[in-house]
Amino acid sequence: MSARRGGRVELVDLVKRFGDVTAVDGISLDISPGEFFSLLGPSGCGKTTTLRMIAGFERPDAGRILLDGRDMAQTPPHKRPVNTVFQSYALFPHLNVRDNVAFGLRFQNVPKDEARQEVAKVLELVRLAGFEERRPTQLSGGQQQRVALARALILNPDVLLLDEPLGSLDAKLRKALQLELKAIQEEIGITFVYVTHDQEEALTMSDRLAVMSEGRVVQVGPPREVYEEPADAYVADFLGVSNLMDAHGLGGGHVRLGDVELAVERGDTDATGEVRLVIRPERVRVEERGTGGPNRVPGMVERSVFVGPTVQVLVRLVGGQLVQAVETSRQETWSTGDAVAVHLPAEDLRVLRAAEPPAEREPRPAVPSSS
Ligand SMILES: Nc1ncnc2c1ncn2[C@@H]1O[C@H](COP(=O)(O)OP(=O)(O)OP(=O)(O)O)[C@@H](O)[C@H]1O
Numbered sequence: 001m002s003a004r005r006g007g008r009v010e011l012v013d014l015v016k017r018f019g020d021v022t023a024v025d026g027i028s029l030d031i032s033p034g035e036f037f038s039l040l041g042p043s044g045c046g047k048t049t050t051l052r053m054i055a056g057f058e059r060p061d062a063g064r065i066l067l068d069g070r071d072m073a074q075t076p077p078h079k080r081p082v083n084t085v086f087q088s089y090a091l092f093p094h095l096n097v098r099d100n101v102a103f104g105l106r107f108q109n110v111p112k113d114e115a116r117q118e119v120a121k122v123l124e125l126v127r128l129a130g131f132e133e134r135r136p137t138q139l140s141g142g143q144q145q146r147v148a149l150a151r152a153l154i155l156n157p158d159v160l161l162l163d164e165p166l167g168s169l170d171a172k173l174r175k176a177l178q179l180e181l182k183a184i185q186e187e188i189g190i191t192f193v194y195v196t197h198d199q200e201e202a203l204t205m206s207d208r209l210a211v212m213s214e215g216r217v218v219q220v221g222p223p224r225e226v227y228e229e230p231a232d233a234y235v236a237d238f239l240g241v242s243n244l245m246d247a248h249g250l251g252g253g254h255v256r257l258g259d260v261e262l263a264v265e266r267g268d269t270d271a272t273g274e275v276r277l278v279i280r281p282e283r284v285r286v287e288e289r290g291t292g293g294p295n296r297v298p299g300m301v302e303r304s305v306f307v308g309p310t311v312q313v314l315v316r317l318v319g320g321q322l323v324q325a326v327e328t329s330r331q332e333t334w335s336t337g338d339a340v341a342v343h344l345p346a347e348d349l350r351v352l353r354a355a356e357p358p359a360e361r362e363p364r365p366a367v368p369s370s371s
Pocket residue numbers: 018019021022023041042043044045046047048049050197
């Protein structure tokens with residue numbers, strides 16, 4: 001199938017409150033037609049609520065939702081060009097695969113023959129051709145999930161909303177289905193808005209992702225960018241970025257890590273006080289103790305693990321921080337207890353302001369005040 005132009009989703013200053021809980025606190029996003037876009041964040045950050053508003057099951061307290069430029073405020077769920085796949089996919093146990101999928105057509109007046117053809121087409125798409133007669137209990141978890149996907153796809157929506165669709169599957173199946181889902185999405189070219197709290201899943205599948213915290217979007221970007229250039233320590237932490245070290249910002253491109261002063265060239269290089277330092281493991285150089293030059297920190301090898309093409313070296317710095325280096329296996333080998341110098345090049349060191357503890361965060365004023 002060819003790429004389509006429909007399926008743009010715009011959220012403008014979207015707000016949803018439940019009593020005194022602000023579930024969604026001013027979200028703005030512009031999702032392109034055909035994009036695989038993920039909402040990533042911890043439990044309770046407002047992912048499902050955001051999806052439910054796009055689907056029309058929940059009415060925003062403020063803000064707007066536009067689908068292909070059309071304001072959806074007055075459009076009921078079944079008239080919106082979207083469909084949803086939920087985590088608990090609730091197939092009908094007494095219906096076979098064909099009838100479960102055809103159930104998606106229940107509100108359309110589709111002649112039986114045509115329905116049969118549509119079902120066949122969409123089962124082909126989710127690689128379940130030949131399973132028409134089976135009952136859900138005769139399918140694996142992953143196959144059941146693909147039936148649920150087929151049921152949502154049969155209506156040919158411009159936008160598919162997926163709320164933790166792989167949440168109930170074991171790790172291996174999950175991985176396999178991640179790749180399949182991505183392939184299916186590319187094949188049909190519709191927009192996927194995908195909710196997950198699994199960072200690896202979001203990073204593997206998405207064209208772009210939004211990292212959310214407490215009803216807000218903290219950062220939006222392609223996976224590589226968000227992972228390599230996290231906007232703050234919260235994002236870095238959540239994405240499991242390695243080498244996230246506590247340090248003290250001195251301003252003017254310098255930080256203190258333990259007792260060692262380092263030059264820094266990336267991120268918030270002027271920050272002072274408590275900061276976090278990020279560096280990618282493959283940028284960290286482990287050298288003989290005593291190697292000269294700037295940005296060297298003494299340390300001791302704690303562990304060196306051979307992982308095939310690379311060696312992972314864990315070094316405990318004199319200040320107590322643990323740094324991970326990834327080296328190609330051909331480089332020098334290190335053993336536990338080796339005294340070393342760790343080179344943290346200034347051009348690879350990123351400074352992040354420490355994340356404020358959520359409880360102490362001031363409500364953000366709608367308009368920046370100058371006082
Ligand atoms: N119907 C409701 N009534 C009251 N509070 C609600 C309701 N729905 C959601 N909330 C609250 O709004 C916040 C956001 O909930 P939401 O379900 O959107 O989170 P989520 O990011 O999907 O979390 P999870 O990963 O656990 O599914 C939570 O604090 C939740 O308790």
